[in-house]
Amino acid sequence: MTFTVLTAEFMHESNTFSRLPTALGMFRADTLLMGDEAIAVRREANTELAGFLDVGRARGWSVIHAVSAHATPGGRVTKDAYDHIAGAILAAARNNRDRLDGIALGLHGAMVPDFTDDGEGWLLARLREIVGPDLPIAVTLDLHAMVSADMVRDAQILVSYRTYPHIDMRETGAKAAALLHRTMAGKIAPRTLRAHVPMLDEANAGRTDIPATRALYDRAAAAETGGVLAVSVNAGFTGADVACVGPTVLAVHDRNDPSAEARAREVARDLAARIWDGRRAGGNVFLDVEQAVAEAVAWNGDGPLVIADYADNPGAGAYGDATALLEGLLDAGVDGAVFAPMVDAQAAAELHRHAEGDSVTIDLGGKNDPAFGGGPLRLTGVIERLSDGAYIGDGPIQGGLPHSFGPTAVLRVDGVRVLVVTETMQMVDLQQLRAFGIEPAQARVLVLKSMQHFRAAYQPIASRVIVCDAGGLATPQASRRSYVRAPRPLWPLDRDFDFTAATDP
Known part of the structure; x- marks a missing residue:
């Protein structure tokens, strides 16, 4: 039939x-x-x-x-x-x-x-x-x-x-x-x-x-x-x-x-x-910006150190434009680093008014809510690549699917290459860098805005992975968000209550 x-x-x-x-x-x-x-x-x-x-x-x-x-x-x-x-x-x-x-x-x-x-x-x-x-x-x-x-x-x-x-x-x-x-x-x-x-x-x-x-x-x-x-x-x-x-x-x-x-x-x-x-048994160890930057400065492994910018994960609805971690890397003089993505349509459009090889000064990131991850950074860098942002994934999550970051630029600021994009997306596929002239396996430090999905494609090329809470909207510090409609009591906002599992209907 x-x-x-x-x-x-x-x-x-x-x-x-x-x-x-x-x-x-x-x-x-x-x-x-x-x-x-x-x-x-x-x-x-x-x-x-x-x-x-x-x-x-x-x-x-x-x-x-x-x-x-x-x-x-x-x-x-x-x-x-x-x-x-x-x-x-x-x-x-x-x-x-x-x-x-x-x-x-x-x-x-x-x-x-x-x-x-x-x-x-x-x-x-x-x-x-x-x-x-x-x-x-x-x-x-x-x-x-x-x-x-x-x-x-x-x-x-x-x-x-x-x-x-x-x-x-x-x-x-x-x-x-x-x-x-x-x-x-x-x-x-x-x-x-x-x-x-x-x-x-x-x-x-x-x-x-x-x-x-x-x-x-x-x-x-x-x-x-x-x-x-x-x-x-x-x-x-x-x-x-x-x-x-x-x-x-x-x-x-x-x-x-x-x-x-x-x-x-x-x-x-x-x-x-x-x-x-198991509510108290969290597996992630969250480093703050200072700790994550110190790891980046000291890193001398054979492959990349991957720093997951957990709190600014666009895959959890964060803005993807938090700047605190980028500022820390630049202030510490970290070199051989890639920071991806910085979601900033205004900056991407401004970079596209220039040509590859141009030196530009620009206000980057931090435009949506500086309270979560920092405000705009005034930076001077060199445009290494301009692109329409299109790529086709080849990893376990996006393999075979066409995607686009929209107008995209690679901006080198001192020792850090920043992928500046228009459309919001988290890092889950190696083609999100390779399509724009960046070979992720050759980076010394890879800062990826993602909580967990990055691991499918990036953990196999990483020598070490650490997780940073740089204060973005998806911070694991739930008390920084004001819950009004959620029913209470609710862990971990409330801690002193009992629960017995049951089913409905």
Whole structure:
């Protein structure tokens, strides 16, 4: 039997503390592709859509793809942008309602539009109004999803990534699609249970490269037997001040299996309790600017010293223009260094009014909120490269996908080459430097604005990795952000309270 399936991807991680709203142009700058064009670009890459299509083609699905949309994390998504993209999905569901057998959605789980705290829950509720209560909906989620009760109510199947850095998007899409196919064929009757933990995020933010957190995902995988169809551990996202903030555990079970619900509840409660019990066991050691700079000055290893500028990670909605760490490197006379990226559209435009080889004086960075990571630096340097910013990734995360930083320049200031870009993006791929004439393996020091994703491509070439909290908007010092809507008590903002893991519904 041939099934007709509506597919779509709509992903954004929204930092509600950011002053910069995420408008439609930010999706266009990253990914905003409709229908067959999206399939052509994303079919063979590491994407959820590729996973959906892997299963669909093998099983003879007729696929109606609405849209693939993604923007770099930033402030709340504007209503215009949300309505444009969600509207494409809802219109496809409305126009094909009578022939749909199922829906497969690649979502993030931490999208916050400016009119609701739960972008994914709102979309799923509107879909249910169109297709009714019974049509199976499968959803993939980012490992950093904040999963609401509404999401669990309106999607039978929810499956999240199990890697951070995220390298299993296609695999996750295929897993969700396989469960959707079995549901459409009448072989299973899935339902998802949720356990929520009152923390801003899991202690290690879901890092799957360290044993303490890897054990959570190994336990989840081991529980997937019989009628327990999928178990996901979501680390949560500290940058959103919303009611559903915090880690969750999701357990999809088959209602046709009499014992599956009890086992699903047991594993969800167990994993939620483990997350809570490990709340004090953070794996990162955060250096301040002075400490990180001292490491850079002293470094004499065979390969690069990688300094992760954790707090100014654009991948968590930080501005990407914090200057404190760059200022420290320059003041200390560090040489052989690369600093990437400095997100400053104004500076990039000014540099593009000059030519390669020109010496220029410019105010760089620090223009969005100097309270988080420092204000603009008046610097004089030499323009080494001017570019339109386009590149094609070749690493585990972005491999095969075209991206662009927008107008981009490489500015050498004393011993530091700074990648000055227009569009906000974190460092996850070696081509983000190689495409602009910088060989990362030859740098003495690599400063990368990223929390964790950089490790997928950059850790293999690094001799050492250190992590710096230079005070950007994504600082691990949560008390520097004012949480108003998040429910209390909430670790680590509150510390003297008890928690007993439970599931809902």
